[in-house]
Amino acid sequence: MSILKKTPNSVIALLNITGSPLGPCCPLHPLPSCPPLLLLLLFLFSLLIVVFVVFFSSGADLFLDNTFYNAGTTGSDVLYAGVPVISLSGRRTLSRMGASLAAAMNFFDLLVRDLDEYVDLAVRLGQNPRRLAETKMKLHRHTRLGLLFDADRWVVAYEAMLAAMWDAAIADGIRTGGREEEEGRKRKSIVISSHVLDPG
Numbered sequence: 001m002s003i004l005k006k007t008p009n010s011v012i013a014l015l016n017i018t019g020s021p022l023g024p025c026c027p028l029h030p031l032p033s034c035p036p037l038l039l040l041l042l043f044l045f046s047l048l049i050v051v052f053v054v055f056f057s058s059g060a061d062l063f064l065d066n067t068f069y070n071a072g073t074t075g076s077d078v079l080y081a082g083v084p085v086i087s088l089s090g091r092r093t094l095s096r097m098g099a100s101l102a103a104a105m106n107f108f109d110l111l112v113r114d115l116d117e118y119v120d121l122a123v124r125l126g127q128n129p130r131r132l133a134e135t136k137m138k139l140h141r142h143t144r145l146g147l148l149f150d151a152d153r154w155v156v157a158y159e160a161m162l163a164a165m166w167d168a169a170i171a172d173g174i175r176t177g178g179r180e181e182e183e184g185r186k187r188k189s190i191v192i193s194s195h196v197l198d199p200g
Contacts, residue, residue, distance in 0.1 A: 002119055003064070007126035013060070061132055062086060062125055067118070070097035079105070080149060084125070084135050086110045088118050105146035107139060 004010055058081040065071050065087040071078065075085050075098060087098025087110060102108050112118045125132045143149060 003122045003126065006119075006123045010126055012064075058082065062122060064118075064122060065098045067095065067115070068092075069094045070099075072097040072101075075101050076148065079139070079143060082136060082140055082143070084110050084132075084139055086112065086118060086122055086125075088112050088115065101148060104148035105139075105142045107142035107146065109135065109138065 004012055060078075060083050063071070063075070063078045063083050063085040065075065065085055067088045067090065070087055070089075071085070075087070078085055079101060085098060085101070087102065089096045089099045089111065099111055102111050110121070112121055125135060147153060
């Protein structure tokens with residue numbers, strides 16, 4: 001509330017998209033009793049939530065990250081919408097997701113060390129439209145150039161990881177002298193994206 005008090009004419013919007021009105025019958029906990037059509041509708045609903053978050057966020061000036069449980073996927077969606085995310089890292093893994101997103105974008109201007117700095121940065125950006133606009137422009141550059149939204153590079157890295165895992169599994173089979181693994185090495189191939197890796 002101190003941020004609102006120090007920033008005249010500001011409004012805070014709270015968006016709660018957690019949970020499911022359908023209880024256990026949701027994509028995270030599919031039950032055999034759930035018809036496929038319902039699961040499809042729930043999946044489409046989850047996509048609609050992402051679209052809504054991006055659309056809703058695009059009208060905001062700032063996103064104030066939760067200090068205890070940082071915004072992971074939501075944070076990515078908000079950054080993609082071009083909204084600066086102020087984030088405070090904590091000791092828990094869940095409270096360092098904001099720092100991970102910042103590192104993936106190579107954009108650390110909005111990471112803070114304590115609550116006082118968190119409030120101070122939010123107030124400074126809220127009171128200074130010019131500085132906020134400059135921050136958004138800088139964020140836009142890092143969104144285009146950073147790794148966070150570079151899908152092509154992610155696919156290449158993921159393929160390399162899978163290939164390394166495959167090679168390690170084959171090498172392990174050779175070391176242990178497993179007949180099964182040896183035969184598998186001659187016959188098996190793995191398809192990764194558009195590439196076929198043949199260990200034989």
